[in-house]
Amino acid sequence: MNTANGSDDPRDYIRDQGFENYTETDHATWRTLAKRQREILKGRIADQFLEGLERLGIGEEGIPDFRVMNQRLKAATGWEVMAVPGLIPDLAFFRMLANRQFPAGFWIRKPEQLDYIEEPDIFHDVFGHVPLIMQPIYADYLESYGKAGLVAAEHGALKYLARLYWYTVEFGLAQTPQGMRIVGAGIASSPGETIFALESPSPNRVAFDLGRVMRTLYRIDDYQETYFVLDGVEAWPSLDIDRLIPLWKELEGQGEIEPGQIQPEDRILTQGDGSYHRAKSKT
Ligand code: HBI
Ligand code: FE
Numbered sequence: 644m645n646t647a648n649g650s651d652d653p654r655d656y657i658r659d660q661g662f663e664n665y666t667e668t669d670h671a672t673w674r675t676l677a678k679r680q681r682e683i684l685k686g687r688i689a690d691q692f693l694e695g696l697e698r699l700g701i702g703e704e705g706i707p708d709f710r711v712m713n714q715r716l717k718a719a720t721g722w723e724v725m726a727v728p729g730l731i732p733d734l735a736f737f738r739m740l741a742n743r744q745f746p747a748g749f750w751i752r753k754p755e756q757l758d759y760i761e762e763p764d765i766f767h768d769v770f771g772h773v774p775l776i777m778q779p780i781y782a783d784y785l786e787s788y789g790k791a792g793l794v795a796a797e798h799g800a801l802k803y804l805a806r807l808y809w810y811t812v813e814f815g816l817a818q819t820p821q822g823m824r825i826v827g828a829g830i831a832s833s834p835g836e837t838i839f840a841l842e843s844p845s846p847n848r849v850a851f852d853l854g855r856v857m858r859t860l861y862r863i864d865d866y867q868e869t870y871f872v873l874d875g876v877e878a879w880p881s882l883d884i885d886r887l888i889p890l891w892k893e894l895e896g897q898g899e900i901e902p903g904q905i906q907p908e909d910r911i912l913t914q915g916d917g918s919y920h921r922a923k924s925k926t
Contacts, residue, residue, distance in 0.1 A: 652735060806860070
């Protein structure tokens with residue numbers, strides 16, 4: 644259900660998860676996805692993510708019951724997962740995050756859609772996003788993102804916030820002593836992108852820089868052409884409003900950057916050869 648043009652009040656979207664309504668097929672879909680991702684994420688995902696999964700007790704048993712999961716999440720960081728029908732308007736989304744509520748779709752994809760869905764379902768939203776919310780530093784970052792979003796809405800800066808979310812929360816990578824690791828939920832819930840993001844010669848991997856990321860356009864329909872790499876799993880950017888407002892002003896005078904484009908000031912960790920997207924655009 645697309646609710647993208649409705650009210651800004653989170654209460655208009657929050658539902659009961661309806662845990663009793665999931666069918667055996669629904670639980671089997673979760674188990675298939677969770678099992679496959681757990682295997683493929685080993686050695687590729689940040690350790691904190693696996694620890695979060697473990698402590699939340701979400702795994703291969705079936706779709707998690709939010710009532711049970713939220714007890715653990717609340718005890719760890721004060722966050723709560725709330726069921727919503729699908730994408731919700733930006734302002735309602737920011738309000739929820741600012742209040743330490745994470746909106747999660749409660750529906751699950753059909754067995755014939757295991758690899759691609761157009762809107763986030765419970766597997767993406769819960770398996771992909773919630774494990775890191777068990778970590779206090781990440782939990783604070785997500786709250787500060789929601790608060791910054793509410794201010795951005797008043798300053799015509801929503802596009803900057805959307806790009807930041809995309810390149811950190813959804814498609815972020817991080818440098819660790821063991822090597823580069825996934826921290827983004829969009830990668831962590833996709834078997835294809837888990838491999839592509841870390842191992843393909845095609846994409847660029849560039850050191851994270853807040854202003855650079857806010858200028859960068861992104862692809863919503865395919866693997867990313869550029870990934871941004873945090874300098875550590877806990878190195879989430881500080882979203883101090885007093886610094887963001889002048890930054891947005893500065894960015895207005897600079898152009899947008901195409902998804903695959905490299906900038907002279909970039910600290911490039913891997914320069915991609917672009918082979919994946921080039922091969923695609925020929926067909
Ligand atoms: N709603 N349920 C849901 N999940 C999201 O990730 C989401 C959303 N609404 C808006 C949104 N994301 C983004 O456009 C913001 O980060 C800007
Ligand atoms: Fe997401």
